């Protein structure tokens with residue numbers, strides 16, 4: 001049979017690019033297919049904050065963080081809580097991935113030119129239990145250059161491969177089917193989409209101008225998750241998190257449509273853990289949207305007071321940045337799909353970061369001058385823009401006026417000024433109490449013991465109603481869809497497994513579509529910074545295994 005290439009890769013996001021870079025290194029001929037135009041190269045990773053999970057890294061050691069493989073594995077397993085028969089491969093991927101993160105990952109990425117911001121972030125601080133969810137230590141390494149800095153080295157290798165005649169790009173090719181001969185996946189077919197001039201990240205047309213068919217002895221599916229497809233999110237919504245939210249906003253571009261999952265299942269691949277997902281509870285509507293219903297996630301420091309729709313403080317230990325899915329479950333149990341941060345100017349200046357490369361021009365532009373300005377000048381520019389123009393932000397000097405506007409914004413009229421004041425004053429009273437029974441205040445004190453938090457993430461402890469701390473701020477927090485934790489079941493070579501557990505010949509999968517490895521390397525929940533790394537690790541495995549398979 002005449003093949004068009006040795007390997008076809010569906011998806012030019014991070015996982016597809018990493019797989020392609022490995023295949024270039026192995027001197028294989030590749031066709032890289034994507035439904036979007038060349039401008040979208042890098043997929044979601046381009047927009048990402050570039051946070052990467054590393055264990056016992058030089059950056060951690062410099063910040064006096066003592067980490068180890070054993071501690072990280074304990075945290076991972078406590079967070080994943082694997083408990084299903086189908087967790088066989090996810091568990092193996094988890095062990096391999098934590099070992100990668102504690103060993104080869106840092107040096108391998110540095111060898112490719114990736115560098116990290118020296119202050120390591122502390123994401124998902126956990127459920128307050130040593131064996132349960134959360135990071136015992138800071139592990140979130142922000143890439144210098146954020147998402148584009150992660151994508152660039154792999155894109156450059158693949159583009160060099162194209163110059164050498166090893167890589168052909170086929171943009172605006174939408175795959176609708178995986179082709180098979182005698183049970184072996186050996187090609188793709190689909191629709192040729194009309195050329196598109198839209199800028200990166202914007203919704204592009206799905207107008208069809210033709211058809212195509214391409215053949216190769218191996219196909220790698222690297223098509224991303226389902227986050228922009230709210231129908232699929234709702235259809236697979238886990239009952240353990242309550243009813244699916246009526247209103248969600250979207251944390252991923254429109255191309256994260258999940259179509260390839262059913263297409264791969266039709267070719268014999270098995271999707272597992274479809275009810276495992278990672279959506280955020282601190283979503284704000286972007287005042288300057290790129291994709292449909294564009295949501296930005298606040299990466300919060302620990303000091304904001306978190307109130308539910310009725311103005312009741314969230315239960316212990318649901319503090320900002322501690323346990324995303326437990327917070328989501330609680331919010332859904334209230335019968336409303338939003339909650340509130342109440343804070344002040346002093347807290348927002350130090351503690352609000354926004355996820356996304358375009359929201360962090362200092363780090364994305366690799367500008368030390370701007371980074372220093374951000375630390376010195378109070379509220380960062382992108383956060384200020386949301387305070388001025390974001391529909392979810394309310395700023396007032398007096399609490400009654402703040403609460404009146406909160407009621408107006410939600411339209412639910414559930415809050416009373418007295419109720420909100422009672423919560424705030426009860427909390428503020430504990431600030432003066434050295435025996436303090438408020439666990440959030442104890443957590444803030446704990447965070448300030450970490451140099452990184454003290455420097456740039458946690459405001460000194462103070463009373464929320466202290467007039468010197470600036471005006472009061474309320475932020476309506478919406479549910480934001482983002483990551484798909486389940487996916488195509490794969491073995492450690494990223495081979496897609498069929499219903500009987502054996503590989504579907506010729507078929508590989510990597511990145512979010514494969515649950516970042518195995519069909520769900522995270523289990524039920526995540527430690528953060530683990531998604532880009534999962535794309536890199538599974539993309540590399542797929543590239544290496546496909547290179548061997550087509551020898």
Ligand SMILES: Cc1cc2nc3c(=O)[nH]c(=O)nc-3n(C[C@H](O)[C@H](O)[C@H](O)COP(=O)(O)OP(=O)(O)OC[C@H]3O[C@@H](n4cnc5c(N)ncnc54)[C@H](O)[C@@H]3O)c2cc1C
Nearest residue numbers: 011013014015035043044045048051175224511512531532
């Ligand atoms: C704003 C934002 C911030 C983030 N921050 C972080 C972070 O700090 N740390 C972290 O670890 N993770 C982060 N993530 C998550 C991470 O970026 C993604 O999980 C990851 O990049 C997914 O990569 P992927 O290659 O699997 O898929 P994608 O990037 O979604 O790429 C898939 C590609 O496949 C193409 N495709 C899909 N279906 C078809 C089809 N049928 N035919 C042809 N082409 C198709 C798509 O057009 C797309 O280009 C963030 C994500 C976002 C959006």
